[in-house]
Amino acid sequence: MLDALPKPALDANSTEPLYRQLAAWLRAGIDSGRLKGGERLPATRELAQYLGLNRATISAAYALLDEGHLLSGHVGKGSFVRTAIPEPIQANPGPFPTAAISFTTSRPSAALFPVDAFRQSCLEVLDSPEVSQILQLGSPQGYIPLRHYLLEQARQSGMANPGDDVLITSGCQQALDLLQRMIAADRPSAVAIEDPVYAGIRNAFTQNGLTTIPVPVSIDGLGLAALERTLAHQRPGMLVLTPSFQNPTGNTIPLADRRRLVELAHDASCVIVENDIYSDLRYTGTPLPALKQLDPYGNVLVIKSFSKAAFPGLRVGWIIGPRSTIARLIEIRQWCDLHTDQLSQAVLLRFAESGRLHAHRQQICASGAARLKAVLNACRAYLPPGSRFTRPEGGMNLWVELPPGRNAAGLLEEACRRGVSYLPGSVFAVSTPAPNSLRLSFAGLEPREIEEGLRILGRVCAEPKVPVYEPETALV
Amino acid sequence: MLDALPKPALDANSTEPLYRQLAAWLRAGIDSGRLKGGERLPATRELAQYLGLNRATISAAYALLDEGHLLSGHVGKGSFVRTAIPEPIQANPGPFPTAAISFTTSRPSAALFPVDAFRQSCLEVLDSPEVSQILQLGSPQGYIPLRHYLLEQARQSGMANPGDDVLITSGCQQALDLLQRMIAADRPSAVAIEDPVYAGIRNAFTQNGLTTIPVPVSIDGLGLAALERTLAHQRPGMLVLTPSFQNPTGNTIPLADRRRLVELAHDASCVIVENDIYSDLRYTGTPLPALKQLDPYGNVLVIKSFSKAAFPGLRVGWIIGPRSTIARLIEIRQWCDLHTDQLSQAVLLRFAESGRLHAHRQQICASGAARLKAVLNACRAYLPPGSRFTRPEGGMNLWVELPPGRNAAGLLEEACRRGVSYLPGSVFAVSTPAPNSLRLSFAGLEPREIEEGLRILGRVCAEPKVPVYEPETALV
Numbered sequence: 001m002l003d004a005l006p007k008p009a010l011d012a013n014s015t016e017p018l019y020r021q022l023a024a025w026l027r028a029g030i031d032s033g034r035l036k037g038g039e040r041l042p043a044t045r046e047l048a049q050y051l052g053l054n055r056a057t058i059s060a061a062y063a064l065l066d067e068g069h070l071l072s073g074h075v076g077k078g079s080f081v082r083t084a085i086p087e088p089i090q091a092n093p094g095p096f097p098t099a100a101i102s103f104t105t106s107r108p109s110a111a112l113f114p115v116d117a118f119r120q121s122c123l124e125v126l127d128s129p130e131v132s133q134i135l136q137l138g139s140p141q142g143y144i145p146l147r148h149y150l151l152e153q154a155r156q157s158g159m160a161n162p163g164d165d166v167l168i169t170s171g172c173q174q175a176l177d178l179l180q181r182m183i184a185a186d187r188p189s190a191v192a193i194e195d196p197v198y199a200g201i202r203n204a205f206t207q208n209g210l211t212t213i214p215v216p217v218s219i220d221g222l223g224l225a226a227l228e229r230t231l232a233h234q235r236p237g238m239l240v241l242t243p244s245f246q247n248p249t250g251n252t253i254p255l256a257d258r259r260r261l262v263e264l265a266h267d268a269s270c271v272i273v274e275n276d277i278y279s280d281l282r283y284t285g286t287p288l289p290a291l292k293q294l295d296p297y298g299n300v301l302v303i304k305s306f307s308k309a310a311f312p313g314l315r316v317g318w319i320i321g322p323r324s325t326i327a328r329l330i331e332i333r334q335w336c337d338l339h340t341d342q343l344s345q346a347v348l349l350r351f352a353e354s355g356r357l358h359a360h361r362q363q364i365c366a367s368g369a370a371r372l373k374a375v376l377n378a379c380r381a382y383l384p385p386g387s388r389f390t391r392p393e394g395g396m397n398l399w400v401e402l403p404p405g406r407n408a409a410g411l412l413e414e415a416c417r418r419g420v421s422y423l424p425g426s427v428f429a430v431s432t433p434a435p436n437s438l439r440l441s442f443a444g445l446e447p448r449e450i451e452e453g454l455r456i457l458g459r460v461c462a463e464p465k466v467p468v469y470e471p472e473t474a475l476v
Numbered sequence: 477m478l479d480a481l482p483k484p485a486l487d488a489n490s491t492e493p494l495y496r497q498l499a500a501w502l503r504a505g506i507d508s509g510r511l512k513g514g515e516r517l518p519a520t521r522e523l524a525q526y527l528g529l530n531r532a533t534i535s536a537a538y539a540l541l542d543e544g545h546l547l548s549g550h551v552g553k554g555s556f557v558r559t560a561i562p563e564p565i566q567a568n569p570g571p572f573p574t575a576a577i578s579f580t581t582s583r584p585s586a587a588l589f590p591v592d593a594f595r596q597s598c599l600e601v602l603d604s605p606e607v608s609q610i611l612q613l614g615s616p617q618g619y620i621p622l623r624h625y626l627l628e629q630a631r632q633s634g635m636a637n638p639g640d641d642v643l644i645t646s647g648c649q650q651a652l653d654l655l656q657r658m659i660a661a662d663r664p665s666a667v668a669i670e671d672p673v674y675a676g677i678r679n680a681f682t683q684n685g686l687t688t689i690p691v692p693v694s695i696d697g698l699g700l701a702a703l704e705r706t707l708a709h710q711r712p713g714m715l716v717l718t719p720s721f722q723n724p725t726g727n728t729i730p731l732a733d734r735r736r737l738v739e740l741a742h743d744a745s746c747v748i749v750e751n752d753i754y755s756d757l758r759y760t761g762t763p764l765p766a767l768k769q770l771d772p773y774g775n776v777l778v779i780k781s782f783s784k785a786a787f788p789g790l791r792v793g794w795i796i797g798p799r800s801t802i803a804r805l806i807e808i809r810q811w812c813d814l815h816t817d818q819l820s821q822a823v824l825l826r827f828a829e830s831g832r833l834h835a836h837r838q839q840i841c842a843s844g845a846a847r848l849k850a851v852l853n854a855c856r857a858y859l860p861p862g863s864r865f866t867r868p869e870g871g872m873n874l875w876v877e878l879p880p881g882r883n884a885a886g887l888l889e890e891a892c893r894r895g896v897s898y899l900p901g902s903v904f905a906v907s908t909p910a911p912n913s914l915r916l917s918f919a920g921l922e923p924r925e926i927e928e929g930l931r932i933l934g935r936v937c938a939e940p941k942v943p944v945y946e947p948e949t950a951l952v
Contacts, residue, residue: 024800110608118611119602126595132586135594137788170646170791174813181684203811208657312613313818315646324500335679337650341817342789 010051018053022061030070030081041071041079080413099421101445101453106198106247106396107312109444112367114360118311121350125343134342140334141326142168142318143345149353154320158293159302165326167333170340171315172277175303176204178319178329178336179238179273184210186328189237192230192270194222196428196437198247201240201275214430215239219388219401221251224260231268238271243291245278245395248428248439252393255288266297274302280309280361281443282394283369298322306348308396309361314344364443368394374447375440375454382458396443399425401436402461408438411460420456486527494529498537506546506557517547517555556889575897577921577929582674582723582872583788585920588843590836594787597826601819610818616810617802618644618794619821625829630796634769635778641802643809646816647791648753651779652680654795654805654812655714655749660686662804665713668706668746670698672875672904672913674723677716677751690906691715695864695877697727700736707744714747719767721754721871724904724915728869731764738771748776753784754871756837757919759845761869774798782824784872785837790820840919844870850923851916851930858934872919875901877912878937884914887936896932 008025010018029035042050044058051058062079065071071079125134134143141147147166154160169175183191191205195214205212213234215227222241230236241261243253253261265272274291292302298321305317319329333339351357375398379389386403402408409424425437442450484501486494505511518526520534527534538555541547547555601610610619617623623642630636645651659667667681671690681688689710691703698717706712717737719729729737741748750767768778774797781793795805809815827833851874855865862879878884885900901913918926 020804021800024803027803028799105613107613110612113608113611115607115611118607122598122602126598131591131594132589133789135589135591135787135789136586137581137583137783170813170817173811177812185684200811200814207808207811208661307613311611313609313611315813315815315817323504324497327500327503328496332683335649335676335683336653336812337646337791338676339791341646341791341820343820343823344817347819 008051010053019057019061022051022053022057023065026061026065027070035081039081041081099416100419101421101449101456103420103422103440103442103445103453105444106439106441107444108308108310108364108396109367112364113311114356114363117356117360118347118351121347121354121356124350124354125346130346134346138339138342138345140339141330142166142340143342143349146316146345146349149349150318151320159290160292160320161298161322163298163323164320165323167319167326167329168340168345169303169317169319169333170337171307172275172303172305172317173200173204174315174333174336175305175317175319176201176240176273178333179301180205180208180210181332181336182325182328183238184208185332187237190234192227192234192236192239193430194241194246195430195432196248196425196434197430198242199427201242202428202430205240212430214432216432217246217249217251219249219251219390219399222253222257224257224264227261228264231264231270235268236270238273239265240273240275241291242275242278244276244288245281245392245397247278247395248397248423248425249399250390250392250395250397251399252288258288258291258294262291262295262297262300266295266299272300274300276302276304277308278395281365281368281396283365283372285393292320301325306352306357309364310348310351310357314341314348316340316344316348365394368396368443370447371442371445371450374450375442378451378454379440382454384458384462387461396441398440398442400438400440401434402438404436406436406461408436410435414463415457415460418456418460420453420460422457484527486529495533495537498527498529498533499541502537502541503546511557515557517557575892576895577897577925577932579896579898579916579918579921579929581920582915582917583920584784584786584840584872585843588840589787590832590839593832593836594823594827597823597830597832600826600830601822606822610822614815614818614821616815617806618642618816619818619825622792622821622825625825626794627796635766636768636796637774637798639774639799640796641799643795643802643805644816644821645779645793645795645809646813647783648751648779648781648793649676649680650791650809650812651781651793651795652677652716652749654809655716655777656681656684656686657808657812658801658804659714660684661808663713666710668703668710668712668715669906670717670722671906671908672724672901672910673716673906674718675903677718678904678906681716688906690908692908693722693725693727695725695727695866695875698729698733700733700740703737704740707740707746711744712746714749715741716749716751717767718751718754720752720764721757721868721873723754723871724873724899724901725875726866726868726871726873727875728764734764734767734770738767738773738776742771742773742775750776750778752778752780756785757841757844757872758870759841759848768796777801782828782833785840786824786827786833790817790824792816792820792824841870844872844919846923847918847921847926850926851918854927854930855916858930860934860938863937872917874916874918876914876916877910878914880912882912882937884912886911890939891933891936894932894936896929896936898933 008022010021012018044055047058048055062071071081146168151160151166169178183189190211190213192213192215193201193205194217196217213230213236215230216223243258245252272291276290279290290302292300301319301321303317303319306314376391383400384403388401390399392398409426412424415421423439426433484498486497488494520531523534524531538547547557622644627636627642645654659665666687666689668689668691669677669681670693672693689706689712691706692699719734721728748767752766755766766778768776777795777797779793779795782790852867859876860879864877866875868874885902888900891897899915902909
């Protein structure tokens with residue numbers, strides 16, 4: 001590998017720390033395609049000697065790349081350039097060999113996008129008298145007609161109280177970021193998050209130094225007893241939950257537990273942030289009320305977006321909660337990015353109020369039902385004996401625990417070689433990676449791809465694998 | 477006023493501090509139109525008695541509203557609901573009586589928007605084979621074709637070095653926010669900013685607790701000697717400048733000072749952030765090289781956007797700088813909001829590469845030249861003797877210093893009553909509000925409105941005004 005790259009121009013006198021310069025050099029190598037997916041990086045000792053740096057600098061650079069999901073490192077095996085980058089970096093075709101059948105991304109299939117309905121919504125906006133207003137600077141709270149529409153919809157379904165208001169955000173990720181800023185500024189305290197959890201939730205709260213408390217989630221669901229202890233002893237100021245079709249596990253919190261959760265959090269003066277992005281994608285079973293609908297205390301903030309049921313490339317999400325909290329979030333938001341893009345707000349409003357969103361959702365629910373059935377059948381048929389997996393009734397993800405002793409990250413390379421990729425559980429870990437777990441995102445694949453992918457995966461998982469130890473890392 | 481509102485439901489046991497609850501109640505009164513622009517709020521003592529709270533709580537609530545630009549308070553006169561809200565909140569028609577001739581907003585006139593060219597750009601995007609890709613989740617660094625276009629343009633004009641890269645942001649405001657996060661996380665140090673300055677620059681850096689160091693800017697320009705002392709003694713890690721047609725003063729830094737600035741900042745290991753959003757809007761005189769073009773050290777990051785020359789409602793800006801810095805900013809940005817809206821990125825790319833942006837810029841430069849001429853002539857003709865004002869050669873703003881002793885904030889009410897509004901200098905102050913200063917944003921008004929507005933303003937400023945003292949605030 002060292003021959004494939006020009007020696008880096010590292011500057012010890014730069015204000016940029018050496019490890020960051022080194023990480024940038026490696027990233028450039030990946031971006032340029034000189035370092036290929038699956039390629040093993042030199043041992044830290046080896047690269048340190050080659051560059052005349054100390055090993056800590058190399059380790060820090062590798063850690064930085066790993067944080068950016070560019071590497072996959074396994075104890076005993078060294079660090080590898082990742083063969084498939086997890087969401088959301090992966091969006092554009094990069095230099096990575098994408099497996100033919102990719103279970104890696106929790107997002108809608110582009111093949112299902114209702115492009116004509118989208119185009120029609122755009123045309124209606126372009127022909128409306130509001131165009132000039134849309135092109136002019138907007139409100140930090142969001143485009144007024146969209147705010148009215150969303151709040152009215154939420155009121156009708158019991159998702160907004162009379163004292164609630166709405167803030168349009170640039171997707172759910174910004175909603176999470178604004179919430180972390182608010183708690184950091186106004187009421188510094190820890191934030192409890194599910195473990196495992198979508199990396200965007202974890203990183204939104206950790207990247208600015210807030211303390212996160214993991215709430216264990218397993219194939220058997222969220223442990224309410226453990227959560228109760230956490231609330232009592234660690235006293236987080238905020239609890240972030242995805243009650244329906246959680247990412248990555250696909251778990252849904254049952255009704256009785258939802259009721260109990262609302263009480264527990266209220267008693268502990270802990271605000272609940274309900275990440276409600278998947279509940280509209282229910283393919284089977286009975287819909288459950290949201291925590292927000294069960295909350296008589298005004299203690300639940302709900303975040304939603306158009307990304308999962310419509311178009312992730314259009315960055316429009318929202319938060320609904322008590323007016324005073326929304327007012328505070330607007331203050332913070334204004335100096336982050338002024339406001340959400342108005343063209344997309346106006347187009348999505350047309351898409352929704354014209355009934356096209358509803359029609360499209362019915363379509364993706366029909367296709368989702370077939371895909372869900374396919375993935376459950378294929379898991380039963382092909383995963384090795386002793387495997388366990390969740391049985392979601394909607395959403396985009398399913399969680400697999402391979403038989404004890406199997407390493408999902410370690411098997412990924414072989415799976416990729418045979419044309420199948422997924423994300424190992426470690427990508428979603430907050431505190432305790434379960435090496436035998438992995439996430440299968442099934443919503444973006446056709447039933448026949450799902451079946452074929454799991455057939456291959458089942459074979460890879462069944463093969464005995466001898467771990468390879470390297471002197472350097474084996475000593476760690 | 478107290479009769480106009482229902483008594484607030486304040487909850488002393490809420491996790492929301494009382495002053496925030498109170499501010500939210502007042503804000504709701506303003507939003508609902510029950511509290512009208514120009515209306516005087518009760519004295520803190522009076523409201524404290526009425527609500528059974530202490531005066532500090534009332535003051536804190538007023539301060540919060542003032543921070544949100546909802547109030548205008550003058551020593552000796554109490555606090556008033558603002559008659560015109562400054563950018564960017566003002567965007568949507570609110571409950572505020574807008575003066576007929578408003579010099580308050582530094583943004584393009586909606587009447588000049590090239591709506592047909594915009595519509596055409598949208599249609600081309602909608603008809604392109606890239607639509608599905610645009611609707612899908614994108615890259616945190618930005619839409620690749622737009623990145624290539626901007627970087628290539630920047631390279632051709634010497635605004636990007638071979639080692640530079642670009643990050644597409646959700647407008648310049650997000651660029652500032654990402655920069656403050658980077659410096660707070662990686663190299664905690666103070667940030668030097670111009671004083672007076674656009675509130676979005678000041679607030680981006682102050683709202684998360686970074687220390688800002690004011691660099692005085694007057695009608696005579698930026699004081700280079702003072703800046704040199706600041707760099708030597710206070711050692712800021714970052715210096716944010718708007719070298720061309722600064723907001724609010726309209727000042728442009730001369731060439732010799734630009735060269736010297738680049739050297740000074742480099743010698744002091746202080747990164748320069750060049751806010752280059754107005755330089756394309758030069759109506760007269762000779763273009764000057766950007767700091768970025770004069771910098772041989774890779775020590776300047778430049779931020780730009782489509783907002784001023786095209787459409788502020790589409791939130792697309794960018795940062796160009798050394799690749800390692802851009803890599804770090806991408807990491808931070810990803811967990812803020814994943815990426816910038818792709819529909820607007822694609823539409824603005826079409827708008828630019830089709831030549832429509834260039835054609836539109838020529839139009840707004842022609843109209844800007846006429847408006848600039850009108851505002852300079854009218855200032856000469858109508859401002860009271862002893863007034864001073866800047867002579868910008870482009871941009872959107874001009875700075876006025878009324879004769880000593882005049883209070884620009886105090887005169888605003890009378891001006892509004894007569895149909896003219898502007899922003900007093902205090903809105904832009906970092907440390908030292910100059911009470912006799914004000915900003916005139918002229919780019920959004922027709923020459924005849926500018927002339928008429930300044931005629932009225934000149935008369936308001938010329939009238940002697942007896943300050944009214946109130947017992948309570950006079951004691952402060």
